[in-house]
Amino acid sequence: xxxxxxxxxxxxxxxxxxxxxxxxxxxxxxxxxxxxxxxxxxxxxxxxxxxxxxxxxxxxxxxxxxxxxxxxxxxxxxxxxxxxxxxxxxxxxxxxxxxxxxxxxxxxxxxxxxxxxxxxxxxxxxxx
Numbered sequence: 001x002x003x004x005x006x007x008x009x010x011x012x013x014x015x016x017x018x019x020x021x022x023x024x025x026x027x028x029x030x031x032x033x034x035x036x037x038x039x040x041x042x043x044x045x046x047x048x049x050x051x052x053x054x055x056x057x058x059x060x061x062x063x064x065x066x067x068x069x070x071x072x073x074x075x076x077x078x079x080x081x082x083x084x085x086x087x088x089x090x091x092x093x094x095x096x097x098x099x100x101x102x103x104x105x106x107x108x109x110x111x112x113x114x115x116x117x118x119x120x121x122x123x124x125x126x127x128x
Contacts, residue, residue: 005032005068008075009041012105013052020104022048026061028098032068039068043102062098066090077107 012018030041042057043050070089073079081103084090092099 004072004076005039005041008107009043009052012043012050015050017048018045018050018105019048021045021050021101024048024098024101026095026098027057027059028062028064028102029057029060030071031063031065032071033066034068045098045101060094062092062094062096064090064092064099064102074106081106 024045025047026045028043028045030039030043032039032041040054040056042053042055042060044053044057066084066089070079070084074081074084081090081099085092
């Protein structure tokens with residue numbers, strides 16, 4: 001069975017640097033509940049340099065808790081992080097600014113385009 005959350009964090013860890021997080025420094029722990037268990041993911045950010053681990057990283061600046069099923073939908077682009085917070089499906093404690101910055105790296109809906117790519121393609125396809 002595929003695990004979108006694990007795939008998301010593993011891919012993020014392989015990036016090493018994420019420009020969208022360059023104004024962030026801190027550690028975010030994600031506690032994601034499923035099947036009477038909790039998956040823990042640690043996201044350590046230092047001015048855009050990211051490291052992902054499931055090993056204890058000591059003190060954390062922000063703790064995000066919720067269901068892994070909800071997070072699976074978010075990282076699959078089928079739901080939005082803010083909407084999950086509004087519905088109380090996810091909770092953030094500590095430096096919630098870090099949790100808000102993490103939203104920047106969440107995938108959009110399937111088939112979505114980056115606004116700049118969309119504008120460039122629209123300009124190319126415009127009749128002369």
